[in-house]
Amino acid sequence: MRKARYNARGGFGPDIDSPADGILNEAWDAETPGKRTKLARKALSVDLDCIDAYNILGIHAESHAESIALFREGVRIGERLFAPVLDDEDMAWWGFLGTRPWMRAQHNLGLALMAAGDAKEAAETFKRLLKLNPNDNQGVRTLVMKLSAESGDYSDCRILFADYDGDGSIEFVATKLLVDLASKRKIDFRRHFDEIEASNRYFLPLLATAAKSNRWPRAVSADLIAWGSKEAAAIYLNEFKAAWQRSPKLLAGFLEAYLAQQAKDRT
Numbered sequence: 001m002r003k004a005r006y007n008a009r010g011g012f013g014p015d016i017d018s019p020a021d022g023i024l025n026e027a028w029d030a031e032t033p034g035k036r037t038k039l040a041r042k043a044l045s046v047d048l049d050c051i052d053a054y055n056i057l058g059i060h061a062e063s064h065a066e067s068i069a070l071f072r073e074g075v076r077i078g079e080r081l082f083a084p085v086l087d088d089e090d091m092a093w094w095g096f097l098g099t100r101p102w103m104r105a106q107h108n109l110g111l112a113l114m115a116a117g118d119a120k121e122a123a124e125t126f127k128r129l130l131k132l133n134p135n136d137n138q139g140v141r142t143l144v145m146k147l148s149a150e151s152g153d154y155s156d157c158r159i160l161f162a163d164y165d166g167d168g169s170i171e172f173v174a175t176k177l178l179v180d181l182a183s184k185r186k187i188d189f190r191r192h193f194d195e196i197e198a199s200n201r202y203f204l205p206l207l208a209t210a211a212k213s214n215r216w217p218r219a220v221s222a223d224l225i226a227w228g229s230k231e232a233a234a235i236y237l238n239e240f241k242a243a244w245q246r247s248p249k250l251l252a253g254f255l256e257a258y259l260a261q262q263a264k265d266r267t
Contacts, residue, residue: 004049004081014091015098016081020047027053033060049077051101058108064116071109078102094133103129107138114143123147123156134163142171149243154179170200170228170236174207178244181253189257203233204258207244211255216241 004018018024020043027039040056054074061067082102085091093099106129113122126140126147141160148156157179164172177192196203210216217234225231237244244250 003047004051004077014082014085014096016049016051016078016101018047018050020044020050020053024050024052024056027056036060049081051077051105055101055104055108058105058112064112067112068109068116071105071112074105075102075109078105091132094135094137103133103138107140110140110143114147119147119151123151130163136164141167142169145171145175146239146243149175149178149240150246152182152246154183168195168199170196170203170232171240173199174203174236175240175243177254178240178250181250182247187257189261193258193261200228200233200236202228202230203236206230206233206237207251208255208258210237210241210244211251211258 004016004020023039023043023046027036027043030036030039036056037060040053043050043053051074054070054077058067058070058074061070078101079086082099094103106125110122110125110129113119113125123144126144129138129140130136130144141164145157145160148154148160157175161172161176161179173192173195177187177196180187180192193204206217217237219238220231220234225235
């Protein structure tokens with residue numbers, strides 16, 4: 001019972017036609033996880049190739065292994081159904097609504113792999129998404145940055161710096177400092193500190209506290225985080241803590257340079 005099919009001229013560009021689409025719309029609108037998963041299973045009873053049904057079930061799965069298996073199936077189905085355009089370099093994947101269930105399945109798979117501790121495959125999954133969608137509407141470049149910095153693969157970080165040269169987020173400008181500390185003898189700390197302060201004025205004092213006393217900000221849980229806020233700095237330090245702690249010279253080198261710059265600024 002596999003009824004979904006690739007449609008080169010869907011209502012919103014290339015997409016997958018599925019007889020379960022109406023059920024999936026109800027599922028996404030359902031108010032509780034129970035109703036959502038019930039409708040997702042109903043959709044699969046109509047069409048086993050319904051990619052978003054695997055997304056819904058994977059999101060609400062009870063174990064990492066189950067989530068990974070469900071998302072992996074959604075990815076596999078998308079690869080088969082989108083086979084006619086997989087090698088099309090001009091294909092704007094996120095630009096068409098019909099391709100997004102498959103893009104979501106890949107994103108969800110990467111997140112599930114991260115949660116399960118499989119950083120290597122998670123990074124490969126996110127890199128593939130960036131290749132398909134260089135505009136990064138899903139925000140996965142920060143995840144690649146985090147995984148690469150944690151593993152010490154600073155060459156991948158530099159590739160991201162070059163590919164997204166205009167990204168002034170704290171994730172990028174702070175990690176640029178980390179990478180330079182890990183791999184260069186001479187560092188323009190003034191330039192790094194100016195870029196970081198322009199992005200987030202709370203970050204440097206918070207990192208200095210962590211470097212001096214190993215007191216890291218508490219995790220922040222909020223739906224909306226303002227650019228440049230203290231919460232944004234805390235989120236970065238929580239998410240990139242392992243990367244900064246990978247080598248003692250990272251925090252020690254930062255603290256020495258930061259205190260020296262403060263002393264210079266006071267004179």
